[in-house]
Amino acid sequence: MRVNGPNEWADHREWLATRIAPVELAGFAELDRGRLTRSLAAISAALSDGHGAHIAAGVVRGELDHGGSPRADDLLRTHLAIALAARTTEIRDITPDGALAVTNRRQAAECRALATEILALSPDPQLIAFATDLHHRLDRAQRWRWVEPDVWTAAIVGLAVLVLPFVGSVVGSAAVTAGGVLVGGGLVFGFVMAHRKRQWAVDERSAAGTAFRRPGS
Structure with a gap:
């Protein structure tokens, strides 16, 4: 066949x-x-x-x-x-x-x-x-497939991960630094999960933007 x-x-x-x-x-x-x-x-x-x-x-x-x-x-x-x-x-x-x-x-x-x-x-x-x-x-x-993220979204997450712990170190607060690390880690985790898709979900996104046809249609 x-x-x-x-x-x-x-x-x-x-x-x-x-x-x-x-x-x-x-x-x-x-x-x-x-x-x-x-x-x-x-x-x-x-x-x-x-x-x-x-x-x-x-x-x-x-x-x-x-x-x-x-x-x-x-x-x-x-x-x-x-x-x-x-x-x-x-x-x-x-x-x-x-x-x-x-x-x-x-x-x-x-x-x-x-x-x-x-x-x-x-x-x-x-x-x-x-x-x-x-x-x-x-x-x-x-x-699972990695879906290419939006450039601005990636930039914002990356900046937040770097800035939040830095702010804590500048103000000399261990709590703020630790909080910044935790928040940054959460942002990275959420970012990865949001851009990790099943192959069928990737194809579904393609279907939304292209003319997928149903059999018999």
Whole structure:
């Protein structure tokens, strides 16, 4: 599967369509033929439209709940994994260069839950590889990043850290000096925490300033 192409979601949708194994419905009992037909229709519609994967997943779950032959259930589990994989792309944003990106905490949590469920379904190896790669992407999205501070903010904090203890030493007050050191330390701590962001939060800030697009929009 190509990634980070001109439109990762479009590439991803085309790739998922290839994961739908051809099914010879005549080889199944009538009950299973109906289950598989409805499942295939829901998955195909979701991949064709570029949205509605959660609806397709609901349809497939319903067919699995109805029960049938083990062979049909195996196919339905793969269909469900495909729908869940499609859902992971629908809930992410698309950057201006076409890559999929997690830009908030909700997306990260939902994508991780979906990837975990795909792995639990034990579908084909390529879908397992997709879910594993998504877990790695989400791990990277959770990493801390240093965000370049505003020059004036950095200058003010730096000046305060230097001046406050100096004032205490000038007036000859140990209490003022100690207070200045504590205040300066607090300012530095707050400054560092304010400019230490998760990768997804950095991407979220980028999304606010650029034209991130939702899949299917």
